[in-house]
Amino acid sequence: MTPLTREDFRLRPADLADMPAVYRVCLKTGNAGQDATDREDDPDALGHMFIGPYLVLEPDFAFVLDGPNGVAGYVMGALDTPDFYLRMERDWLSRIRGRVRDPGDDESRWFGSDWVRRLIHRPPYLYPPALHPYPSHGHVDFLPEARGLGWGRLGFEHLMTALKDAGSPGMHLDVSPHNHSAIAFYRKLGFAPVISDELPSGGLTMARRF
Template identity: 55%
Template sequence: MILDFGGGFFLRRATNADHPAFCAVCVRTGDAGKDATSREDDPELMGQIYAVPYQVLEPDLAFAIDSPDGVAGYLFGALDTASFNARLASDWYPALRRRVSDPGSDRSAWRGSDWVRHTIHHADLGIPEALAAYPSHGHIDLLPKARGRGIGRRCMGFLEERLAAAGSTGLFLDVHPRNVEAQRFYAALGYAPVPMQTASPMSIFMAKSLPA
């Protein structure tokens, strides 16, 4: 146990045995923070992009939030986003691409998890210039039973400490524009939206500098 949140909730280091549970959390929070289960035809696929690779590629910053009845969330970090994205490109996406087929670029024909399959085949791993001052990034998703208990705040504080200790000058979070709750959460923790030259319909970046 790394952090005890009380009530049977605690933070621990993630292992590869957590992958199925992480995929479940990912899809249950995958519609801008809300449950995407009914939208996806392959409930594992989102997690193969947004959760599992963190445990595999950056295990020192991959944590599970456990509850009395199993995994209730995850906390992930990448110390150097550019290096993490390079490893995604070289070590992660090639195997995924062999597993799923590209649904093509006609979005009107996409069904279920086709948008994820398309992302796997056409991953945009570029980092906006505006994020240059924030080399690290984080990612947190909690199931409803774990929310509103102060767990998110303590997890983010813990991640910030770990990143600062490793020399990071700042971190960002990629938040869906419709996920107003998460934007309020990050704002309460001192994160501010980073102005972008071109706004994305899929992402708002919220960032915070870390003390040297």
């Protein structure tokens, strides 16, 4: 099989018809960048929480990477985090909850996708003052076939330019502290860890000004 090259892919605006494809990418990259299929008993739960609302609520900042095998990744963001969280609660999660059971607070009874189900019913909506200088936020996930070709940088720079042109002074993002390749990727794009007691311990938030 001939290796894929950068020219085999193109970045384009996402639309609602891409929903199944971006949900698949979210699942296939949902374990700190690796495939989460075997871990999750609900293949849609990760997409419901982490990518669906961006595609629906922030279409001006939603882009997918097309390749020979279809959608191979996405880069999506929100311009105004507190406003986005308000609309996510009102217009998205309030509807999703009717299809997703609440596993409750007792983590000892959780299994499969219960950790995501709990987030759907009790989202953290973290936006402490430490993040206010960076009011936008974003996500990028690519399947292995699209990695190492420069599209991660190109895609995220495209998102940052769109956010900046819309008036944002900066953005933040959450990354697994165990995903060292992602941390290195964001550092190369100018992001740095946000150190603050206002943020949860055990996680990692990175940010940069535009």
